[in-house]
Amino acid sequence: CEDCGKSLIGECKLHGPLIRAKDRVIPSRARLTLPHYLTLRVLELQAGNQQILGVFAKKVIQKRTQFGPYVGQLSTKLTRYDESRLVLQVLKDGGKYFLDTPNEDCGNWMMFVRLARNQEEQTLVAYQHCGEVYFTTVKPIEPHTELKVWYAADYAKFMEASAVFIKEESDVCPLPPVAKEPVDPWICSSCRSTFTTFALLESHQCIHKDRV
Numbered sequence: 001c002e003d004c005g006k007s008l009i010g011e012c013k014l015h016g017p018l019i020r021a022k023d024r025v026i027p028s029r030a031r032l033t034l035p036h037y038l039t040l041r042v043l044e045l046q047a048g049n050q051q052i053l054g055v056f057a058k059k060v061i062q063k064r065t066q067f068g069p070y071v072g073q074l075s076t077k078l079t080r081y082d083e084s085r086l087v088l089q090v091l092k093d094g095g096k097y098f099l100d101t102p103n104e105d106c107g108n109w110m111m112f113v114r115l116a117r118n119q120e121e122q123t124l125v126a127y128q129h130c131g132e133v134y135f136t137t138v139k140p141i142e143p144h145t146e147l148k149v150w151y152a153a154d155y156a157k158f159m160e161a162s163a164v165f166i167k168e169e170s171d172v173c174p175l176p177p178v179a180k181e182p183v184d185p186w187i188c189s190s191c192r193s194t195f196t197t198f199a200l201l202e203s204h205q206c207i208h209k210d211r212v
Contacts, residue, residue, distance in 0.1 A: 072099030
């Protein structure tokens with residue numbers, strides 16, 4: 001203690017504890033690489049204050065927007081596995097390697113993108129090009145929409161995965177089939193094609209907009 005001139009084990013009983021000053025918290029490499037029109041949101045808090053994060057759009061992102069390449073360490077095995085994220089591999093020098101991201105300083109923001117559970121919520125497609133993995137938007141992404149990804153068809157074969165991922169909810173009990181009443185179809189005003197849901201119609205109409 002500089003006030004009483006004594007060397008003590010622990011706090012000085014006369015003058016009390018030192019005032020502790022903490023270093024400024026610096027964002028990780030992955031968080032610093034996030035484009036300005038994207039944001040991270042905490043979706044869930046797990047045990048030990050572990051955060052489940054998602055990447056969301058802050059403005060409209062056009063279809064065919066490419067992100068990447070994905071940054072990770074080439075490894076023969078994964079040191080960190082998260083069932084809500086895609087497992088990614090690349091072909092380098094004739095060998096197949098994982099893109100491993102054991103922590104946020106070993107990757108870029110793309111490590112936070114969660115996988116799509118079905119085709120409706122998929123906004124990105126992952127594919128390999130020249131030994132790197134990129135994500136590209138498959139439809140316009142509206143503000144406040146989460147970016148979710150699944151493999152492109154060729155990359156799915158390379159990863160030995162299905163072309164479309166559908167998550168099975170194990171805690172949901174299946175209900176017996178119920179006879180459904182006929183529903184009026186949604187009709188495209190441009191080509192008169194019919195669709196069973198408005199979401200499918202909306203996705204179809206984007207094709208007409210792209211052609212225009």
